[in-house]
Amino acid sequence: MSGRIGKAFNRGRTCLAPFVTAGDPHPDWTVDILHALVEGGADLLELGVPFSDPMADGPVIQRASERAIERGVTLESVLDMVSEFRRHDADTPIILMGYMNPVERFGETRFPPAAAAAGVDGLLLVDCPPEEGAALHGALRDAGLASIFLVAPTTTDARLDQICSAAQGFVYYVSFKGITGADRLDAAALAEPVARIRERTTLPVAAGFGINDGDSARAVGAFTDGVVIGSALVGRLAEAGSRDEAVARARDFVASVRESLDNDGS
Amino acid sequence: MNPQATTPSEAPDPTGHFGEFGGSYVSETLMHALEELREAWGRWRQDPEFMARLDRDLAHYVGRPSPIYHAERLTARCGGARILLKREDLNHTGAHKINNTVGQGLLAKHMGKPRVIAETGAGQHGVATATVAARLDQDCVVYMGETDIHRQAINVFRMRLMGAEVRSVSSGSRTLKDALNEAMRDWVTNVDDTFYVIGTVAGPHPYPVMVRDFNAVVGREARAQMLAQHEALPDALVACVGGGSNAMGLFHPFIGDEDVAMVGVEAAGRGLATGEHAASLCAGKPGVLHGCRTYLLDDNAGQITHTHSVSAGLDYPGVGPEHAWLKDSGRAQYVAVTDDEALDATRALSRLEGILPALESAHAVAYGLKLASQMRPDQSVLINLSGRGDKDVQTLAEIEGLSL
Numbered sequence: 205m206s207g208r209i210g211k212a213f214n215r216g217r218t219c220l221a222p223f224v225t226a227g228d229p230h231p232d233w234t235v236d237i238l239h240a241l242v243e244g245g246a247d248l249l250e251l252g253v254p255f256s257d258p259m260a261d262g263p264v265i266q267r268a269s270e271r272a273i274e275r276g277v278t279l280e281s282v283l284d285m286v287s288e289f290r291r292h293d294a295d296t297p298i299i300l301m302g303y304m305n306p307v308e309r310f311g312e313t314r315f316p317p318a319a320a321a322a323g324v325d326g327l328l329l330v331d332c333p334p335e336e337g338a339a340l341h342g343a344l345r346d347a348g349l350a351s352i353f354l355v356a357p358t359t360t361d362a363r364l365d366q367i368c369s370a371a372q373g374f375v376y377y378v379s380f381k382g383i384t385g386a387d388r389l390d391a392a393a394l395a396e397p398v399a400r401i402r403e404r405t406t407l408p409v410a411a412g413f414g415i416n417d418g419d420s421a422r423a424v425g426a427f428t429d430g431v432v433i434g435s436a437l438v439g440r441l442a443e444a445g446s447r448d449e450a451v452a453r454a455r456d457f458v459a460s461v462r463e464s465l466d467n468d469g470s
Numbered sequence: 471m472n473p474q475a476t477t478p479s480e481a482p483d484p485t486g487h488f489g490e491f492g493g494s495y496v497s498e499t500l501m502h503a504l505e506e507l508r509e510a511w512g513r514w515r516q517d518p519e520f521m522a523r524l525d526r527d528l529a530h531y532v533g534r535p536s537p538i539y540h541a542e543r544l545t546a547r548c549g550g551a552r553i554l555l556k557r558e559d560l561n562h563t564g565a566h567k568i569n570n571t572v573g574q575g576l577l578a579k580h581m582g583k584p585r586v587i588a589e590t591g592a593g594q595h596g597v598a599t600a601t602v603a604a605r606l607d608q609d610c611v612v613y614m615g616e617t618d619i620h621r622q623a624i625n626v627f628r629m630r631l632m633g634a635e636v637r638s639v640s641s642g643s644r645t646l647k648d649a650l651n652e653a654m655r656d657w658v659t660n661v662d663d664t665f666y667v668i669g670t671v672a673g674p675h676p677y678p679v680m681v682r683d684f685n686a687v688v689g690r691e692a693r694a695q696m697l698a699q700h701e702a703l704p705d706a707l708v709a710c711v712g713g714g715s716n717a718m719g720l721f722h723p724f725i726g727d728e729d730v731a732m733v734g735v736e737a738a739g740r741g742l743a744t745g746e747h748a749a750s751l752c753a754g755k756p757g758v759l760h761g762c763r764t765y766l767l768d769d770n771a772g773q774i775t776h777t778h779s780v781s782a783g784l785d786y787p788g789v790g791p792e793h794a795w796l797k798d799s800g801r802a803q804y805v806a807v808t809d810d811e812a813l814d815a816t817r818a819l820s821r822l823e824g825i826l827p828a829l830e831s832a833h834a835v836a837y838g839l840k841l842a843s844q845m846r847p848d849q850s851v852l853i854n855l856s857g858r859g860d861k862d863v864q865t866l867a868e869i870e871g872l873s874l
């Protein structure tokens with residue numbers, strides 16, 4: 205299953221990984237939005253599991269989570285969305301991204317097989333560093349799911365050793381000290397930390413936080429194997445008044461970023 | 471009886487776990503800051519000059535030791551055990567919270583962090599942080615939920631008088647938990663120059679241990695005062711539990727005294743059966759919130775639920791991990807008291823003893839009175855009067871239909 209992640213980074217282009225909050229702006233639109241992202245040129249999908257207390261997120265994703273929760277979205281229904289997506293797309297990897305408590309409530313041993321059965325490829329829990337959640341990470345491995353970890357500008361070499369030895373799928377580099385959606389990106393500053401990661405692992409490296417358009421994606425993609433775009437996309441979707449509009453916005457935005465990335469690559 | 475305070479040595483483990491509880495559930499950006507903090511606290515707590523300075527500040531600035539007062543008229547009314555009050559309400563700024571902020575403020579100074587941030591519910595921790603920051607010449611930003619800014623307006627103004635910036639938090643339930651989220655977001659963003667002064671024994675390691683250590687002066691003093699004034703340890707300790715710092719501070723030095731019962735009192739709000747309460751130990755389940763594994767209040771999908779308590783300082787869906795551990799080990803008991811019971815206790819303490827308690831502390835008083843009435847006159851109950859009620863006058867007046 206994590207084979208899908210590997211392939212997504214092996215397509216001879218920068219892996220474009222858009223993030224959307226599951227269930228926002230409407231739970232019934234999410235699967236169509238995911239397909240539209242792939243049509244627009246996404247290689248890997250990050251699906252945010254809404255949580256009531258998203259400590260690492262800025263206002264755009266906070267509000268998206270609040271809206272999704274109000275509309276009744278749960279981890280259970282997020283897995284249903286993934287299953288439905290898989291009926292028409294067996295190739296694009298999906299990473300669930302979120303916080304520990306909903307997974308804990310679902311059940312640390314029940315979740316990994318259920319997620320694998322739904323077609324999820326990996327899990328990134330923002331508030332669960334490799335030191336914690338040993339049982340969960342073991343169960344994820346047993347179910348064939350990748351445990352994806354963050355590396356931050358503040359990560360020391362000692363921690364980096366530890367994270368790189370626990371990491372699976374890819375390493376997610378947080379491009380600045382701050383929360384999602386903040387406007388603090390300095391792409392050139394990625395060179396040194398990404399090199400430090402590469403000294404320790406052969407896994408691909410993706411960066412996220414602060415990438416909000418084609419230019420910033422291209423600037424980051426010069427140093428990394430993948431780029432994650434979250435708040436900029438979530439913010440655009442939030443303003444969509446209908447399913448068709450949301451789908452068009454998702455496809456067009458990702459296509460514009462794709463174009464910037466590929467123009468650089470050719 | 472051991473004249474020295476006894477402490478359990480097995481908890482937490484070096485990674486901050488109290489059994490299955492505690493730990494460091496934070497995003498990677500903060501892991502290094504937590505490491506730095508653990509190292510700094512580990513180092514300065516062994517430093518005789520640092521600790522002497524802390525003791526001096528506690529004596530001359532906070533006004534320690536706080537007395538233990540025998541509430542004779544309350545005792546007579548209950549007709550049971552002697553009721554004793556540990557008077558943390560007499561501390562500078564009016565609550566136990568300053569024991570912790572004096573310590574963390576000093577630590578921030580020694581770590582070279584010019585900026586401190588805090589979350590606050592009732593405003594007592596915010597005031598205590600702003601107070602210490604003024605004295606240590608630190609920039610201070612306090613996050614406070616919109617709901618709490620309204621119901622604790624006096625404390626908001628006090629913080630501003632001391633030069634702190636109070637930032638209103640309008641996400642989620644607009645109370646303490648959301649203020650904590652926002653403070654964490656600030657810390658992630660400004661981690662290089664900012665020290666996050668957490669106000670209770672919750673959060674990621676080392677906060678639960680460090681905040682407990684700073685508040686344990688309450689229990690150490692109480693233990694020595696009981697032996698000196700009453701020639702016996704109390705039969706029971708009673709303290710309110712929001713995040714649990716005043717309770718942990720009182721309990722900790724007594725943990726090895728197995729004959730001393732320990733009771734933590736949570737907010738039952740409108741009643742546990744109504745779902746409108748903040749009793750995470752009495753009615754919650756283990757989960758992960760704000761950096762630690764602990765008992766918390768959530769729904770079946772793991773979303774943290776909105777809580778209710780008349781007292782802003784108890785209006786929190788989680789609790790410190792050491793309390794979770796003490797509960798499961800059976801060493802401490804946890805009970806809950808409703809808004810109405812706390813209000814009755816507020817009136818009783820005011821009328822009979824001339825002491826206006828904070829609404830948080832009134833929860834401990836309410837249960838302490840119940841417990842004392844079931845005990846013998848040769849026994850004693852020590853209640854932690856964690857704070858004074860000046861900040862709650864507005865709320866009390868509104869409940870009586872008055873506007874001041």
Ligand SMILES: Cc1ncc(COP(=O)(O)O)c(C=O)c1O
Binds near residue numbers: 565713782
């Ligand atoms: C007077 C007083 N007591 C108790 C509390 C609850 O906090 P903790 O449980 O950490 O002692 C507060 C919090 O604001 C408070 O102001």
